[in-house]
Amino acid sequence: MTKAKYTKGYYRVNSYTVLTYRLLIALLFLWISRILFYIFNFKSFNTVTTIELFHVFISGLRFDLSSLFMLNLPFIILMTFPLPFRHRKFYWVTSDFLFYVPNLMGIAVNIADIVYFRFTQKRMTGDIFDFVSAGIPIQDLIPQFMRDFWPFLFLFIFISIIFYLIIRKVYYYKRRFTEGVISYYLFQMISFVITLFLSVLMIRGGIQMKPVNIITGIQYVRPSNLPLILNTPFTIIKTIDHQVMMKVDYFEPQALEKIYSPEHHFNTDRNNTLMPDSVKKNVVVIIMESLSSEHIGAFNRQVEGYQGYTPFLDSLIDHSIAFNGFANAKQSIEGLPAIIASIPALMDRPFITSAFAGNSFDALAALLEKKGYETSFFHGGTNGTMDFDRFARASGFKRYYGRNEYDNDMDFDGRWGIFDEPFFQFFAKKLDKTSQPFLSVFFSLSAHHPYTIPNQYKGQFRKGNLQIQEAIMYSDYSLKRFFDTAKTMKWYQNTLFVITADHTSEAFLTEYKTRVGMYRIPVIFYSPAGNLRYDNEKVVSQVDIMPSVLALIDYKKPFVAFGNNIFNSNKPDFAVSYINGVFQMVRNHYLIEFDGEETVALFDFDKDKQLKHNIMNVETVDVNEMEELLKAYIQQYYNRLIENRMTVK
Numbered sequence: 112m113t114k115a116k117y118t119k120g121y122y123r124v125n126s127y128t129v130l131t132y133r134l135l136i137a138l139l140f141l142w143i144s145r146i147l148f149y150i151f152n153f154k155s156f157n158t159v160t161t162i163e164l165f166h167v168f169i170s171g172l173r174f175d176l177s178s179l180f181m182l183n184l185p186f187i188i189l190m191t192f193p194l195p196f197r198h199r200k201f202y203w204v205t206s207d208f209l210f211y212v213p214n215l216m217g218i219a220v221n222i223a224d225i226v227y228f229r230f231t232q233k234r235m236t237g238d239i240f241d242f243v244s245a246g247i248p249i250q251d252l253i254p255q256f257m258r259d260f261w262p263f264l265f266l267f268i269f270i271s272i273i274f275y276l277i278i279r280k281v282y283y284y285k286r287r288f289t290e291g292v293i294s295y296y297l298f299q300m301i302s303f304v305i306t307l308f309l310s311v312l313m314i315r316g317g318i319q320m321k322p323v324n325i326i327t328g329i330q331y332v333r334p335s336n337l338p339l340i341l342n343t344p345f346t347i348i349k350t351i352d353h354q355v356m357m358k359v360d361y362f363e364p365q366a367l368e369k370i371y372s373p374e375h376h377f378n379t380d381r382n383n384t385l386m387p388d389s390v391k392k393n394v395v396v397i398i399m400e401s402l403s404s405e406h407i408g409a410f411n412r413q414v415e416g417y418q419g420y421t422p423f424l425d426s427l428i429d430h431s432i433a434f435n436g437f438a439n440a441k442q443s444i445e446g447l448p449a450i451i452a453s454i455p456a457l458m459d460r461p462f463i464t465s466a467f468a469g470n471s472f473d474a475l476a477a478l479l480e481k482k483g484y485e486t487s488f489f490h491g492g493t494n495g496t497m498d499f500d501r502f503a504r505a506s507g508f509k510r511y512y513g514r515n516e517y518d519n520d521m522d523f524d525g526r527w528g529i530f531d532e533p534f535f536q537f538f539a540k541k542l543d544k545t546s547q548p549f550l551s552v553f554f555s556l557s558a559h560h561p562y563t564i565p566n567q568y569k570g571q572f573r574k575g576n577l578q579i580q581e582a583i584m585y586s587d588y589s590l591k592r593f594f595d596t597a598k599t600m601k602w603y604q605n606t607l608f609v610i611t612a613d614h615t616s617e618a619f620l621t622e623y624k625t626r627v628g629m630y631r632i633p634v635i636f637y638s639p640a641g642n643l644r645y646d647n648e649k650v651v652s653q654v655d656i657m658p659s660v661l662a663l664i665d666y667k668k669p670f671v672a673f674g675n676n677i678f679n680s681n682k683p684d685f686a687v688s689y690i691n692g693v694f695q696m697v698r699n700h701y702l703i704e705f706d707g708e709e710t711v712a713l714f715d716f717d718k719d720k721q722l723k724h725n726i727m728n729v730e731t732v733d734v735n736e737m738e739e740l741l742k743a744y745i746q747q748y749y750n751r752l753i754e755n756r757m758t759v760k
Contacts, residue, residue: 127302130190132281134179137214140274141175141342142168144221147266149339151225155232155624158723159336166331171340173316177323178345180313182213191306193299210278215271217344222267224343226260229617230560231441232629233690234325234338236459237351255526255561325349326692326706334693334704334712335626335722341691350459358750359707361742371743373453373751374759375658375676376669391548392638392664393606394479396656398450399586400443400558402612404631405623406583410435414620420575420583423591424610427637434677436634436651437686437697438614443554444497446613449653451475451506451552453672454757457689457748463502472757473670475657476550477507482666485549487512489538491529491556499554508552512541524556524563531557531589532565539596547602554613557589558582576619603639607663609656610635626695627702627716630688636663650697651677652686669759673748687744696741703737707745710738 145168149156159167180187186209189202224235257264316323328340362370404410408419409428419425439449444463445456452474454462462468476486487510488503490496494513503511514520514528522533529537538553545551557564562582564572572584590610597603612632615623622628634651636659654674662676675682685698694705700717703710713727713734726732751757 126190129281130187130306133186133210133278134183136274136277137183137217138172138175138179140214140218140270141178141221141344142172143270144218145171145175145339145342148221148225148228152228154621155228156336156339157621157624158721159332159339163332163336163339167336167339170331171342173323174328174341174345176313177316178217178342178348180310181348182217182344183210184310184314186210186213187306187310191299191303193296193303211275215274217342218270218274219267220343220347222263222270226256226263228338232338233441234341234346235343236346237349239347240351259561324692328691329693329706329711333725334691334695334706337691337693356458356749356753358753359742359746361746367743367746370739371747373671373673373747374669375661375672377662377665377667377676390605391482391484393548393602394475394484394550394609394660394664395542395606396450396475396550396552396609396611396660397590398446398552398554399590399610399612400555401579401614401616402558402583402586402632403615403618403623404435404633405618405620405628406580406616407633409433410631410633411620418573420573420580421587422584423587423594424633424635427594427610428633428635430641431635431637433636434634434649434651436611436632436655437630437653437688438612438632439630439653439686439688441614441629441690443559443613446653447497447499447502447554450611450613450656453654453657453674455652455654455673455687455689455748457687457694457745463498467752467755468502468505470752470755470757472506473672473759474506475660476503476509476552478661478666478668478670479548479550479664480507480509481668482664483548485509485546487541487545487549487551488554489513489534489541489551490554491517491531491534492527492554496528503552512537522565526561526563527556527559529556530563530565531555531586532592535589535593536596539593539600542597542602543600545602547605549602555586555589558586558616577617579616598639606639607660608635608637608639609660610637611653611656622720625716625720625722626690626704627697627714627722630686630697649677650684650686650699671751671757671759673744683740685740687741694741694745696737696744698737698740701732701737703734703741705738705741705745710734713737 186206189206189209220235227235312318316327325341325346328337332340406420407424408417408421409425411417411419438446440446440456442461444461448454448462449456452472454472456462458465480486486508488508489512490499491514492499494500494515500511500513517529517534517537522529524530542551558579562579564582564585568585572581574581611634615629615632618624618629623631634656652674654672655677656674658672658674658676659678662678675684677684685696687694687696692706694707696703700715702714702716702722704712710727712725713732714722714724715726716722727734
């Protein structure tokens with residue numbers, strides 16, 4: 112064996128030593144990235160146990176090794192395949208490129224996810240690339256993010272420099288072989304095959320039947336701590352082309368329909384007892400960007416000394432049916448289908464950008480258009496943002512109003528679109544010219560990073576513990592100004608208003624950092640006529656909005672929705688979401704977590720607000736009933752999407 116040559120602090124070695132050295136250093140930096148992720152997001156993992164931390168940093172190497180070999184497979188092949196020109200300079204320049212670029216990109220996404228995790232509470236997945244194709248102004252947002260989170264940019268640069276300096280300490284030199292050509296290439300080919308076999312083994316995470324996946328981490332930690340044991344290159348690569356879903360068959364078809372069916376038939380229900388007027392009601396759905404329940408004072412009166420950031424909404428809640436409900440998603444592009452089409456986000460890609468976006472599906476606009484409603488959708492963002500305009504059309508909205516239709520960039524926020532206050536006023540004026548009855552959806556945007564508010568309002572709104580809370584107060588003020596204007600218009604009294612959020616924001620209060628609290632949003636039904644009264648102690652989510660609105664306006668035709676009419680006491684109330692490969696369902700005061708094959712956790716969040724005690728094996732709790740309902744829900748969702756059965760035929 113030829114010894115390494117040493118020159119001025121640098122080592123010249125053979126290709127396999129270079130390969131081994133580089134892979135070990137890259138693995139070390141993946142491991143360090145996990146430490147940084149934990150340090151900077153420590154408050155989000157305050158329930159992690161000592162045993163779990165051991166698994167995070169030791170068992171987590173299984174996921175690091177998988178990422179390492181996925182990122183470096185082209186480099187490994189180039190370094191070990193016995194080509195006759197392998198020792199030439201251009202070959203090694205190419206090899207260096209195939210090593211540095213993937214590994215620095217891996218470091219970059221790990222560092223970026225330290226910040227991004229605060230907003231989504233999950234590791235980045237392949238759907239991050241959908242934002243580029245969905246019309247989001249990346250060219251404007253990236254410089255803004257760099258300004259806002261510049262310490263992490265410098266952290267990446269610093270780590271990259273250290274990485275490069277360590278790597279270049281060891282480099283390849285050409286050895287002269289005394290063996291014959293045949294024996295040399297035979298040895299090299301055997302070495303290549305062995306290396307390739309080991310690489311595949313590392314990518315698979317072992318010799319088990321199924322390769323490691325995101326959900327594999329459940330073997331080592333609780334679902335809430337799953338992001339800690341994973342790494343971002345792993346979760347992105349594993350989901351980057353995750354368009355194909357497989358049917359599930361937990362139940363036979365007849366048994367499935369008895370447990371849960373998304374088909375609704377209101378013809379035998381008395382739907383209009385809450386709103387008995389014979390006149391067709393207008394429907395206005397207002398989706399407030401990032402309006403977590405945490406920001407609403409009316410939902411946090413139990414928190415001593417807490418001041419909310421929505422004074423107007425607090426006053427409206429006192430005259431409404433208001434639920435401290437749940438989002439079915441963590442992103443705007445996922446929240447919209449849940450609200451206007453009752454389609455939850457239970458896969459790794461948003462429905463809007465998935466292979467199923469072309470399916471036929473029932474949506475609020477398409478159904479009400481059949482009843483003679485005028486339909487319109489308002490979002491002040493640049494047209495094409497997140498494909499909202501295209502999805503609105505696919506959902507049956509006849510008119511779309513965005514930044515283009517507003518046609519006055521004096522009110523442009525410089526990043527996303529038109530400020531909330533002027534666009535709310537534009538909304539009210541357009542409604543005043545719309546024939547009744549109408550359905551109109553308004554999606555706000557000012558409470559979106561970088562949380563810009565108009566210059567004339569700077570200093571007017573109270574700042575909170577989170578940067579977003581000043582923008583939340585501005586959005587709430589904009590909502591108040593809309594209602595002040597709408598009250599003077601003829602359509603106002605005959606309108607049902609529904610106010611909710613697309614998803615939650617970063618949290619400050621501890622109870623909103625759990626797997627329950629991280630989905631808490633308002634679901635508010637308001638009628639100026641004052642004829643809405645109902646018990647609001649129910650589990651309500653975004654997907655319940657469409658069937659509940661249809662029930663209130665006495666819609667009689669069958670439709671498909673993955674929510675329930677919350678005003679029908681005979682229907683079960685629950686909320687389902689999906690994060691980090693785990694399905695979770697809130698039912699009564701329990702949270703059940705299911706990995707697709709078995710229940711992995713059960714919590715009583717009334718008694719255990721921090722979700723520290725898994726009571727899955729406690730005999731007094733009927734896990735089977737909740738698991739059965741969740742399985743049926745998943746089976747209906749997956750199989751109907753695959754079979755294009757999202758409407759009643």
